[in-house]
Amino acid sequence: MVLVTGASGFVGGHVARALAGRGERVRILVRPTSDRRGIADLDVERVTGDLRDPDSLSRAVAGCELVYHVAADYRLWARDPGELYRANVDGTRNLLEAVRREGVRRVVYTSTVGCIGIRGDGTPGDEDSPVSLEEMTGAYKRSKFQAEQVALEYARTGLDVVVVNPTAPVGDRDVKPTPTGKIIVDFLLGRMPAYVDTGLNLVDVRDVAQGHLAAAERGRSGERYILGARNMTLREIVEELARLGGRPAPKVRIPYAVAWTYAAAGTALANLTGREPRAPLDAVRMSRKKMWVRIDKAERELGFAPGPVEEALRRAIEWFRENQYC
Numbered sequence: 001m002v003l004v005t006g007a008s009g010f011v012g013g014h015v016a017r018a019l020a021g022r023g024e025r026v027r028i029l030v031r032p033t034s035d036r037r038g039i040a041d042l043d044v045e046r047v048t049g050d051l052r053d054p055d056s057l058s059r060a061v062a063g064c065e066l067v068y069h070v071a072a073d074y075r076l077w078a079r080d081p082g083e084l085y086r087a088n089v090d091g092t093r094n095l096l097e098a099v100r101r102e103g104v105r106r107v108v109y110t111s112t113v114g115c116i117g118i119r120g121d122g123t124p125g126d127e128d129s130p131v132s133l134e135e136m137t138g139a140y141k142r143s144k145f146q147a148e149q150v151a152l153e154y155a156r157t158g159l160d161v162v163v164v165n166p167t168a169p170v171g172d173r174d175v176k177p178t179p180t181g182k183i184i185v186d187f188l189l190g191r192m193p194a195y196v197d198t199g200l201n202l203v204d205v206r207d208v209a210q211g212h213l214a215a216a217e218r219g220r221s222g223e224r225y226i227l228g229a230r231n232m233t234l235r236e237i238v239e240e241l242a243r244l245g246g247r248p249a250p251k252v253r254i255p256y257a258v259a260w261t262y263a264a265a266g267t268a269l270a271n272l273t274g275r276e277p278r279a280p281l282d283a284v285r286m287s288r289k290k291m292w293v294r295i296d297k298a299e300r301e302l303g304f305a306p307g308p309v310e311e312a313l314r315r316a317i318e319w320f321r322e323n324q325y326c
Contacts (some may be wrong), residue, residue, distance in 0.1 A: 089146045228305075
């Protein structure tokens with residue numbers, strides 16, 4: 001039996017789907033309030049629980065030999081940032097304690113590219129790039145960095161834990177959508193009149209799922225593996241979306257100071273009203289660095305071989321349109 005946490009989310013749903021597709025017995029942990037549209041058709045065992053509820057985690061991992069811990073509170077704005085730490089840091093520790101008690105053979109922990117060190121000279125980062133908590137921007141990145149440290153701490157004390165660091169996945173079934181998916185939706189709705197000078201590494205979410213499976217089979221305990229594909233500027237991304245989606249690409253590049261002022265005002269208002277800002281301040285602050293990375297280690301040790309991101313962007317556009325997001 002294999003447990004997947006976060007299966008109602010974008011990456012976790014694709015991990016569960018990939019496992020079920022190859023005939024694995026899959027159990028998923030879902031919260032009572034989870035949006036399950038992305039996995040409604042999956043033939044898997046569902047266990048209701050919460051990362052903040054240790055008893056529910058013991059029930060979820062019982063009888064499992066492998067756990068994919070994909071669940072995370074992935075928000076770039078929260079009225080109460082403490083919610084991210086309780087889910088991402090405390091929740092990871094709770095799950096790994098349950099794993100240790102129940103004798104689970106191996107854990108694949110899903111971190112993020114945000115925990116990878118990015119050099120100031122524009123050279124793509126890798127698993128060995130120096131990085132510290134002080135470099136993390138915002139509650140999401142800080143909480144994920146601390147959660148990754150928890151996972152590596154358990155690995156150092158004997159638990160078999162492999163860490164994967166996906167970049168910016170794109171593709172179908174992005175129900176929420178994720179911040180990257182929101183870029184696509186906003187573009188298709190004509191809500192992106194301009195862009196900032198930043199860069200992302202895009203990767204097909206289906207390739208990320210396969211990378212998780214490869215990490216379970218071939219990854220080394222206590223090691224991190226970046227799961228990415230193509231480094232692109234935001235301008236290149238919107239130009240590709242324009243080509244695939246049949247809409248004009250924005251021509252205006254917004255100076256960082258203008259974007260920061262707009263986001264700061266919107267985030268201040270959101271903190272008063274509780275309504276999510278169009279452009280969270282943390283997202284703009286993150287844009288100061290181009291999140292470009294190398295995937296040599298995953299290619300070499302896991303056999304990771306991502307396909308072209310254009311196909312994933314095309315699937316994303318089609319899925320968002322078919323499901324009336326735009």
